[in-house]
Amino acid sequence: MSALPRLERPGYLRVDEPAATGSVAADRIRRRIPNILSIAGSDPSGGAGIQADLKSIAANGGYGMAAITALTAQNTRGVRAVHVPPVAFLTEQLDAIADDARVDAVKLGMLGSAEVVAAVGDWLVGTRPAVVVLDPVMIATSGDRLLDADAERALRDLLPLADLVTPNLAELAVLVGEPVADDWAAALAQGRALAAATGVRVLVKGGHLAGPETPDALVEADDTTVGFDGARIATTNTHGTGCSLSSAIATRRAVTGDWSVAVGEARAWLRESIAAGSELEVGGGNGPIHHFAGVWARGGTTTPPTPADLAAEWWEETAGIRSAIDDLPFVRRLADGSLPRDAFLDYLGQDAVYLRDYARVLAAASRLAPDADAQRFWAGSAAGALAEELASHERLLAGAAATAHPEPDATTTAYLDHLLAAVARGEYGVVVAALLPCFQLYVDLGMRLAAGGFGAAARRPEHPYAPWLASYADPGFAESTRIATGILATTAAAATPALRERMRRAYRVSAEHELAFFGAPRGGSAAEAAAPHDADGARNPATVVATATA
Incomplete structure (x- = not known):
């Protein structure tokens, strides 16, 4: 299967400097040393x-x-x-x-x-x-x-x-x-x-x-x-x-x-x-x-990483996970409209369960945030998750009694346990790092769907899932993701090396949970929805997490 087009340096990853035009190392070399x-x-x-x-x-x-x-x-x-x-x-x-x-x-x-x-x-x-x-x-x-x-x-x-x-x-x-x-x-x-x-x-x-x-x-x-x-x-x-x-x-x-x-x-x-x-x-x-303690410990690197460097480096670390998400039959069939409706409704039901606790974690980030601007941002995001996203999910689930108020499945439970454990530790940076992949990976997928990255089928007006796909390409969501990325990167740049590593790990684990969430079998037609497209070389969701994160 050919790789899907990627948005080159998406706007929501810009933090404190113009978009880079090459590797992080090359960008550092090209920077002018200030007098x-x-x-x-x-x-x-x-x-x-x-x-x-x-x-x-x-x-x-x-x-x-x-x-x-x-x-x-x-x-x-x-x-x-x-x-x-x-x-x-x-x-x-x-x-x-x-x-x-x-x-x-x-x-x-x-x-x-x-x-x-x-x-x-x-x-x-x-x-x-x-x-x-x-x-x-x-x-x-x-x-x-x-x-x-x-x-x-x-x-x-x-x-x-x-x-x-x-x-x-x-x-x-x-x-x-x-x-x-x-x-x-x-x-x-x-x-x-x-x-x-x-x-x-x-x-x-x-x-x-x-x-x-x-x-x-x-x-x-x-x-x-x-x-x-x-x-x-x-x-x-x-x-x-x-x-x-x-x-x-x-x-x-x-x-x-x-x-x-x-x-x-x-x-x-x-x-x-x-x-x-x-x-x-x-x-x-x-x-x-x-x-010069830090300089010597870092082998001659003169400064802690900049927020822009961290945003790019951590995002680049998810490249394998993002490719694996693209290859999932669930995502492919969602994009071309062939996904069985009961599989889509089951996905929405689990996403609604997820959003309720995700909003609680956003509220915790607001409570832990060190400044008023960040407090307002996370509180607003928590309100948005409940008042807007969750409401839209429930509208789409209306009439589907079996999936309207489901119990969390094993995949959803594992993801929420990871987020709530970050809150329990009480480290603001770790909480923010655990939250961010949900912003970034959805925006990345939604923006590429809206741009036709999965083919013309995803842009047809009669596409059965067009409203849901469009919601993740919303400019307001992209702007919120840019702000959240900036908060995380600035917090990580100011953290001690040990805390920064805990943040990086929480970010990575959340990205892996996103992959598992997209790859979980869904609905009564789960076997059909998740069947591997062997002719195209797609990987089976049962092994995709281990493959992408090895």
């Missing part, structure tokens, strides 16, 4: 400042450049002295870089004085880089103020020239003129206030709060908020985390073109670097993070 400029102070111990920025930029896939605003004498125990070179020399550094090299993103760190802030501001106005991330180094972890009053005022005036500001909680409080937030709700409120007042997105960081969790949130000027969860990592290797995170975000934003993706990827990298910090033996105070 990232850090404008900050120097830390001779290597854990913070320019030294940390250059390591972070390299670990996240960029080429690091540096203009030094101040020289410090410090180590892991503290700062002993600071020397600020003449401001005119800083300007010379900046002009020398801009005259010769492309600057794709700028990270601003320790600026030190009102004069330095003014010089940097003038340079930004004159060159206007595409990406500016400002880490307002104003208050040390000890609580000591690092800037005088004039410099703090100048830094506030600089904020509108930034695209993102990443203060710690003490710095955020100074920027909004309030006491330091002592809980996450207060921190979020201050972040929203700063974003609204300046028109600049703010990364609110909860690492300095008490408790087992360290949430972060990306707050846009329009109050749109994307949340990021994470359990606290028990370590004293936290020297330079603010410097490292801000430069990593600048780099990932230059690579991906998306702020929430950049924050998610930078956080994932930072967390693995913090967790591996104990491998280093540097100083007797708060030690540095291990900037």
